[in-house]
Amino acid sequence: MRLKSILGVLLPLAVLGAVVYAVSCHTWGVLYGLGVHPYPESSSTPWTYQMWSGVIPALTVLTLFGALSSVYHLHNCHYETCWRLGRHRVNGSPWCDKHFKDVKPELTPEDVLEMILGVLTEIRDWHETQ
Secondary structure: OHHHHHHHHHHHHHHHHHHHHHHHOOOOOHHHHHOOOOOOOOOOOOOOHHHHHHHHHHHHHHHHHHHHHHHHHHHEOOOOOOOOEOOEEEOOEEEOOOOHHHOOOOOOHHHHHHHHHHHHHHHHHHHHHO
16 A cells, blocks of 8 residues: 555656656757657658657557556455455455455345345335335
């Protein structure tokens, strides 16, 4: 929990610092910070070459890392400090082999069936009175 709060503060500050550096400390501004450098006019390489070969693949890699971490977070154990993959689903949350025995389901299938039957009898009784 503490690591998340520290990263929640430091990461935006690092991004803000990089943007301030890219805009204020370099003559080409934001484009230089993104990796796009102007070529001499005699060059036949377009200025967008560096964007397609540098910034966009880097964003793709970052997106893939984010997707992998999201998938891991979706499937790891629901216990607070456990890093194992959850193989058992209890109440819709994954639990590992070590912790799933300690978890009690909120409703058993029998409880759900009793609730459904109760609602159906109420509906039947309401229709009979109409």
